[in-house]
Each structure stands twice: as structure tokens, then as C-alpha cells.
Amino acid sequence: MPQSEQNIVLKINSVSVVFDGFFALTEVDIAVERHTIRFFIGPNGAGKTTLLDIICAKTKPTSGTVQFFPVGRAPVRLTGMKEHRIVTEGVGRKFQVPSVFVNLTVMDNMVLSLRGHKGVIDSIFHRPSKADIEDIERILERVDLRDRRDVKAGTLAHGEKQWLEIAMQLVQKPELIMLDEPAAGMGKSETFKTGEILREIKKECSVIVVEHDMEFVKQVADMVTVLHEGKVLMEGQVGDVLADKTVQAVYLGRGGER
Ligand SMILES: Nc1ncnc2c1ncn2[C@@H]1O[C@H](COP(=O)(O)OP(=O)(O)OP(=O)(O)O)[C@@H](O)[C@H]1O
Numbered sequence: 001m002p003q004s005e006q007n008i009v010l011k012i013n014s015v016s017v018v019f020d021g022f023f024a025l026t027e028v029d030i031a032v033e034r035h036t037i038r039f040f041i042g043p044n045g046a047g048k049t050t051l052l053d054i055i056c057a058k059t060k061p062t063s064g065t066v067q068f069f070p071v072g073r074a075p076v077r078l079t080g081m082k083e084h085r086i087v088t089e090g091v092g093r094k095f096q097v098p099s100v101f102v103n104l105t106v107m108d109n110m111v112l113s114l115r116g117h118k119g120v121i122d123s124i125f126h127r128p129s130k131a132d133i134e135d136i137e138r139i140l141e142r143v144d145l146r147d148r149r150d151v152k153a154g155t156l157a158h159g160e161k162q163w164l165e166i167a168m169q170l171v172q173k174p175e176l177i178m179l180d181e182p183a184a185g186m187g188k189s190e191t192f193k194t195g196e197i198l199r200e201i202k203k204e205c206s207v208i209v210v211e212h213d214m215e216f217v218k219q220v221a222d223m224v225t226v227l228h229e230g231k232v233l234m235e236g237q238v239g240d241v242l243a244d245k246t247v248q249a250v251y252l253g254r255g256g257e258r
């Protein structure tokens, strides 16, 4: 592998997705660097969520491939894998709808996700080890929920629930996590705090974020890929991308920014 490619964690190679003759994505090529926060932005219907669905193998591309490059292991072809296998390989995804167990405590939610999809049965018979608990506490500290560990997840504020979900991803030690609109429904200060949490997290893994809030993009993004009508319109540093006349025209024309 050439020197320049050693820092790549994910490669999307000429991916196209056709739904009943409609091109949701057309020959998309993207390379994401390790330990960076990459944003996919673009107006409604640009293909952002479809692209996340392709990466986590929820949707199969019509053509093209996605490769994941874990540290110290051979490259993994994500295309065509089962969705749950992808999590085991080290790629996590937080969906927009929160999926915490509201009647369980923050701690119990964390223990369940530690066990992955075998969680429920397994946690009835085995108590988490001391090392597991320490690990969970360290992650809860990261998202500022350590002193909420014994409250029921259902009583958390909206922002706290989102942070718990991020923590539930981290407990599985992913090398890449994907977040679809993590700041949706949050106020200014919660959004800012989410950004600070993501900047901490990127020390441990790479992050892909889909988000409409441009203040948030400016605060957090290392690199931005702009999608428009299923194609990559532009890619670069956040300042350059947002200053670009074509990008601005796309947003003004379609009202993509909330
Ligand atoms: N399963 C599907 N079948 C048919 N068309 C689909 C399907 N999923 C998505 N599309 C279409 O593909 C296009 C891209 O959708 P996608 O959800 O990826 O956009 P997006 O960039 O995430 O938009 P938003 O910002 O509104 O979330 C849209 O025109 C959408 O209607």
C-alpha cells in the first residue's frame, strides 16, 4: 500500500445506486482519513443517508464497492456483508431515531451494547467484569454521563439520550462510527457539546457525520464532502467548501440549510 493510503480508513469506489431507474447515487468516490471527522452535506434528497446505508451494508449498491482498512488487519470489503457482521468488523452506526431501552438504566444500556446482539440473554447469566465496568465508566465520562449512570435512560434529556447512544457505539470499540444528524432537535448549547464530544472521540476512531446545521459543521468538520443529486459536487476543508459559489447556489436553490 502506498504511504499516502496508509492513513485511509474507508474507501468508497465508484458507487452507484439505482432505485427503479432513479440514480440516488452516481459513481461516488470518497476516501476517508483515519482519526478525522468527515461530514457529508448537501440538500434534501442529495443521497447522504443512502450513502451511509451503503457503507453499513443496509443497501446494496448497483455497482461499486466499499473497503474498510482496519489497523493491523487485512482490508475488509464491506459490500455484500451482513449488517451485523459490519459491526463486528469495527464499523458502528447511530441511527436518527434513538434506540435506547428507556426502562433500563444508563449503565444497563451500556452493558447490553457491550454484548452486541447476543446482549439480552447473555447479561442475564453473566455479570460484567471489573474491566468492563471501568471501560464503560471511562466512556460515560467522555460523553459527560458518568453521574447519570444509575438513572433510567427514559428520564434523560433529548441531548443526553443522543450522547448515550454514541457511548453505546463506543463501547464496542469501533474504528469508524457513522452518525446521521446527531444534532437534530438539539438547542445551541447541546449541539456545541455534541461537537466537543465528537472531537474527543476522533482521537480513538474515525467519524462520519451527516448534518444540516452549518454552525455545527464549521465547529467540528475536518473535511467536508458535498453531495448534490447523488454526485460528489465538491470536497475539501470546511472554509473552502462553504465559500464556494457552486455549493452556495445548490443550497440557496434547494433550501438545504435549516
Ligand atoms: N428505498 C428507496 N427507494 C426509492 N427511492 C429512494 C429510496 N431511498 C432513498 N430514495 C431516494 O433517493 C434520494 C436520496 O435520498 P436520501 O435519503 O439518501 O437523501 P438525503 O441526502 O439523506 O436527504 P435528507 O437531507 O432529506 O435526509 C431521494 O430522492 C430519495 O427519495
Ligand SMILES: [Mg+2]
Binding pocket: 048, 049, 050
Ligand atoms: Mg437523510
